[in-house]
Amino acid sequence: MLVVVALIAGYAVARARRRVARFSTPFDCAADETFMRSLREKGYAVREHAIPRELVLACAEEARGLSHVMKHGQIQNGLQSDQGARKARGDKMVTLNPRVACNTRYLPYLMDKFDLLRTEMNGAVLEAKDTHADCTTFMLAVYPGDGTGYVRHKDSDDAHTGRKLTAIVYLNEGWKATDGGSFRIWPGDCGDSDPCEEVAPDGGKLVVFYSNLWHEVLPVVNGSARIACTAWFSNRADLAAEIIAEERAAKLDQALKKIALKKLRRTMNSGK
Ligand code: OGA
Ligand code: MN
Numbered sequence: 401m402l403v404v405v406a407l408i409a410g411y412a413v414a415r416a417r418r419r420v421a422r423f424s425t426p427f428d429c430a431a432d433e434t435f436m437r438s439l440r441e442k443g444y445a446v447r448e449h450a451i452p453r454e455l456v457l458a459c460a461e462e463a464r465g466l467s468h469v470m471k472h473g474q475i476q477n478g479l480q481s482d483q484g485a486r487k488a489r490g491d492k493m494v495t496l497n498p499r500v501a502c503n504t505r506y507l508p509y510l511m512d513k514f515d516l517l518r519t520e521m522n523g524a525v526l527e528a529k530d531t532h533a534d535c536t537t538f539m540l541a542v543y544p545g546d547g548t549g550y551v552r553h554k555d556s557d558d559a560h561t562g563r564k565l566t567a568i569v570y571l572n573e574g575w576k577a578t579d580g581g582s583f584r585i586w587p588g589d590c591g592d593s594d595p596c597e598e599v600a601p602d603g604g605k606l607v608v609f610y611s612n613l614w615h616e617v618l619p620v621v622n623g624s625a626r627i628a629c630t631a632w633f634s635n636r637a638d639l640a641a642e643i644i645a646e647e648r649a650a651k652l653d654q655a656l657k658k659i660a661l662k663k664l665r666r667t668m669n670s671g672k
Pocket of ligand 1: 541550555568582583601615616617628630
């Protein structure tokens with residue numbers, strides 16, 4: 401009897417170890433020639449089934465469990481955010497950090513994979529562009545399926561701003577084309593009437609793109625929750641410079657408004 405119990409326990413432990421080992425394997429995109437060619441030539445690359453289905457389901461479950469800490473997404477650039485952007489961006493999101501993720505078991509596997517991917521991407525593409533990403537930030541976003549998406553935008557203004565690359569893993573097992581929510585990207589520096597490419601947010605799919613490319617999330621419909629885990633690979637010094645430049649521009653704007661008001665008052669008082 402004891403032998404049987406020990407055998408079953410040993411089998412369970414070995415299975416759990418194998419599962420964890422599968423969850424811990426790096427994306428290893430740098431070694432994937434097709435992926436890297438697409439990233440270099442078009443500025444974005446896609447890999448289907450980049451994480452095991454079990455991990456997709458477990459992370460989606462944990463993401464749903466974090467809905468109470470999610471807030472409406474804001475249009476954001478550095479520190480500036482546009483509070484009135486509800487229609488432009490319909491998701492509810494949370495920044496994933498160790499505190500938010502402290503009660504989750506599977507999302508940290510995904511976060512580790514993303515962070516390893518950042519190191520890979522430094523050697524594979526960023527260093528050739530004379531930059532590198534020294535931090536990864538994470539976001540979980542859920543679109544409720546009420547016909548909202550995220551209008552065409554960029555995650556960073558140009559190559560000198562803080563965010564260098566955006567990486568997304570979709571957590572939507574069994575996503576249907578009729579649920580909408582495709583990710584659209586404009587390779588190169590395109591206008592909005594130029595051709596774009598579309599990627600369905602299928603569970604386990606990984607998309608990596610230069611953060612300064614135009615992209616969009618098409619409206620999500622049918623009440624189907626569309627869940628995505630996003631990582632941004634940034635350069636801290638460039639991020640700080642971006643924030644300082646924004647602060648400076650905001651202060652200058654305020655000062656100019658004051659001058660304009662003073663002038664206006666003087667003009668009105670002089671009756672001209
Ligand atoms: C974003 C974004 C794309 C997606 O949140 O900035 O562009 O497919 N998301 O979820
Ligand atoms: Mn974006």
